[in-house]
Amino acid sequence: MAKASLMNASPMKIRAARRDDLRALLALYADDGFGRTREAATSGADYERAFHAIAADANHLPIVGKVDVEIVATLLLSFLPGPSRSGAWRAQIEGKRVSAPLRGRGWGKQRRGWAITKARRRGCELVQLTSDRRRSAAHRFYEDVGFEATHHGFKTTLDIQ
Structure with a gap:
């Protein structure tokens, strides 16, 4: 579907990802300077x-x-048990992407609402996500939809042999 026609397209529908969606997901993951x-x-x-x-x-x-018929967004919602907070479950949002020409249309908020609803149904006490520190526009979006920057995250890359 051409970008111009997507701009005037129907509302986004959310469904479970399938194996045959993988090519479209990879295109979304690589759809910015970090992912490329x-x-x-x-x-x-x-x-x-x-x-x-x-x-x-x-x-x-x-x-x-x-x-x-076009996949324009994705995310992974994972449910994690934890020993703190009296054994509370938390939801982790990862792999968040919206096709570049379609950002700013409210689809991120729609996916966030979907994720929060699923987390509540699973009994999670909190929802967390990470975002590269260089993604300042994404950080503004997350704060606008109710997330707080409460922690510093740390990662290390492991050599796989």
């Missing part, structure tokens, strides 16, 4: 294995947002 370099280095077989593991685990809900 990070996502291009991994083979399709690696993504296939990861998607299979995610889809097989009831604590992970990969979703896509579709407009007409």
Whole structure:
């Protein structure tokens, strides 16, 4: 579907991601300056294995947002038990993407609402997400929809042999 026709398209519909959506998901992951370099280095077989593991685990809900027949958004909602907060469950949102030409149309808010509803139904006490510190526009969006920057995150990359 052409970008111009997407701008005037139907509302986004959210559904569970399927294996045959993988090509569209990879395009969304690589649809910005960060993803272009990070996502291009991994083979399709690696993504296939990861998607299979995610889809097989009831604590992970990969979703896509579709407009007409095109996948234009995605996220992964994971449910995590925790030893703190009296053993409270939390929901983790990862892999959040909206197609670049369609950002700012409210679809991020729609997916956030979907994720919050699912988290409440699963008995989660909080919803958390991470975002690269260089994504200032994304940070403004998350604050606008009710998230607070309460922690500093740390990561280390592991060499896989």
